[in-house]
Amino acid sequence: MRLSLVTKALIILVFGLRLNAQNDSISQKTKTSKISFLFDDERQYFGSMSLTYQSPMPYGNNFVGEGFDGKGGYNFKFQVYVFKNFFIGFSYGFSHFNNTNIALLGNYNESDIEEISGVLGYEFVPLPKVRLGVNTSIFGNATLTNSIQSGYGNRDFGKLRNFGVTLEYEFVRNLNILLEYNWRKIKSEIRVPDELAPFFDEGIYNTLNIGLKFNFGNEALVDKLSI
Known part of the structure; x- marks a missing residue:
């Protein structure tokens, strides 16, 4: 038994x-x-900050595309991961241009475009140490400061739209090399005669950005709030 x-x-x-x-x-x-393409727990962050140098490239049949020549600029971005790799943030930057068509655009030599917007986007993790992101602007504004060599100038304003794609590589823990492409359009408030309105109504340009991105924390916002 x-x-x-x-x-x-x-x-x-x-x-x-x-x-x-x-x-x-x-x-x-x-x-x-x-295949952890959409999300990876081990690569979760709370937020990030990036600083990039940007090269503006005018585009299209509009006052920016036909009258400006890009010189350079900078962009600072701060973002918080709300849920997994979905983020919201804030972007501030400026792009420098030379005026190459004074007869059409006016008697000034150069223009600086200040770019301010909210940011909404998502980052994918297709490979180890690699992040691929897409983002769009929300509530964007642009200020164009036009100046001549003596320093005198004027300002124009408009609404800014931005669509961006980012590629990152983490070469040190929490520190990434960042490459970003942006398509930007300004819905301007420039006052011109009706026959010139279509040309000045929008200004379009691209930017190619390269710089560094610092990540911090290891939990998304909703995870912190649920504790």
Whole structure:
């Protein structure tokens, strides 16, 4: 009787151990074969700050595309990850241009465009140490400061729209090299005669940005608030 109970107990124990080993093996295979393209717990951050140098490139049949020549600029961005890699943030930058068409645009030599906007976007994690992001502006504003060599000038204003794509590589823990492409359009408030309105109504340019991005924290905002 006792031998029978011991035998049954050993059989149950061996069966349980084998079943547990099989579950571990399946779990390990599932873990290693998982493609973490949308999200990875080990690469979660709370927020980030970036500083980039940007090269503006005028584009299209409009007052920026036909009358400006890009010189350079800078951009600062701060963002918070609300849920997983979905983020909101703030962007501030400026782009320098030379006026190459004084007869059409007016008697000034250069223009600085100040770019301020909210940011909304998501970052994918297709490869180890690599992040691929997309973002768009919300509530954007642009201020164009036009000046001549003596320092005198005037200002124009407009609404700013921006669509961006970023590529990052983490070469040091929490510090990434950032490459970004942006398409930007200004819905201007420049007052001109009606026949010139279509030309001055919008200003379009692209920027190519390169710089550094610093990440901090290891939990998204909703995770912090739920604690």
